[in-house]
Amino acid sequence: MKTRDRILHVSLLLFNEEGEAPQTAVDISNALGISPGNLYYHFKGKDAIIRALFESFEEEMRLILRGSSGGVASIEDNWVYIYIILEEIYDFRFFYRNLGVLLDRYPDLAVRFRALVAEQRGAILRVLSDLAKAGIITIDPRLREALTDQIMMTLTFWLVADSLNRKEHEGAALIHRTVFQVMCLIVPYMGEAGFDALTHMIDHYERSVQ
């Protein structure tokens, strides 16, 4: 593994586990067992590392979002799709624990992040529209935007929201709970079938956190 890649890999690990703010360029080079000078040879400081990490995230997330066109035609598909998005976010969770600060500090990233968020929103709207066409949900057009915003909010802030409720977090179980939370937003629009779907989901959820 090339040093450049090791730097990115270890930085992501450190940022995710111990937060981005407290890590200095020297901390990162120590964790890698290389000198600060060497780190600066590959990246012009922490900013450049964060930008490179964002680029990876951006690329991977776009791939996932593209995959939504036509591929989500049932409640089960929707469950899986949300799951995949959450896992991707989890891999780069340090971004999401810091959103406000990072967007202020890197206006260029803020622009690109906003564009990515807009794409996510578009994907959610597309999925909802597919579910509506398939007769799975029925939704007042005036509530469609609000529902989309709520789903977006959950996808964006589940990580920080969880840290407000409990001190330690636990990856996999949290992702499950969050998919469940998103599905609960949709259930009210499933009419009679919503009751069964909810029962089914709770079974599934209980089993998965077992």
Add this chain to the structure above:
Amino acid sequence: MKTRDRILHVSLLLFNEEGEAPQTAVDISNALGISPGNLYYHFKGKDAIIRALFESFEEEMRLILRGSSGGVASIEDNWVYIYIILEEIYDFRFFYRNLGVLLDRYPDLAVRFRALVAEQRGAILRVLSDLAKAGIITIDPRLREALTDQIMMTLTFWLVADSLNRKEHEGAALIHRTVFQVMCLIVPYMGEAGFDALTHMIDHYERSVQ
């Protein structure tokens, strides 16, 4: 106005307008026209200021939450109640733009913030239960927790969420939009009356952003 209070007042202003992270003790003393030494006489640095500000917020928010017992018996009351909570949060918005980082940096505040969040959650549950008792909403008990979590999420992250959608924010209009957003979460549980309530709210909302 005593210097101690001026420090708190100006710090809150600076943190809210330009973010907490970039402000140093010297920046704050400059903004006040006093010396750094003087600032350190009153507060042991920025940390102490932030703690004092949190205390104000905590106290005011608790007062608001206490006011919910029995006082919210209609959709209109609920609208006003949410509005008041959002305004209080807006006054101390720098906390909410930084939540992840602040909770990591001040574990003692994190504990108290979590307790406050739990109280907020309790207040929301109480309001929902009041609305249910009054026959205004009907909600599957299995969805009640999810709805509460979702309302909490909106109340907590509306500010950052907005900055992900647009570059500039605009206080009053944003608060209105957010109350509307919370009401949209409740509408699906209002049955037939939901349609009218929604129409009514949209009228109200359109007028208010005019």
Add this chain to the structure above:
DNA sequence: GTCTATAAGTAGATAGAC
């Protein structure tokens, strides 16, 4: 590519005079 050494800049904090 990688190291050591060091410069340059910044934030936090205190001592002592007024």
Add this chain to the structure above:
DNA sequence: GTCTATCTACTTATAGAC
């Protein structure tokens, strides 16, 4: 209570040897 002056600690960033 308030100021000036100063000190320490830390982070970033670069120069030059290997």
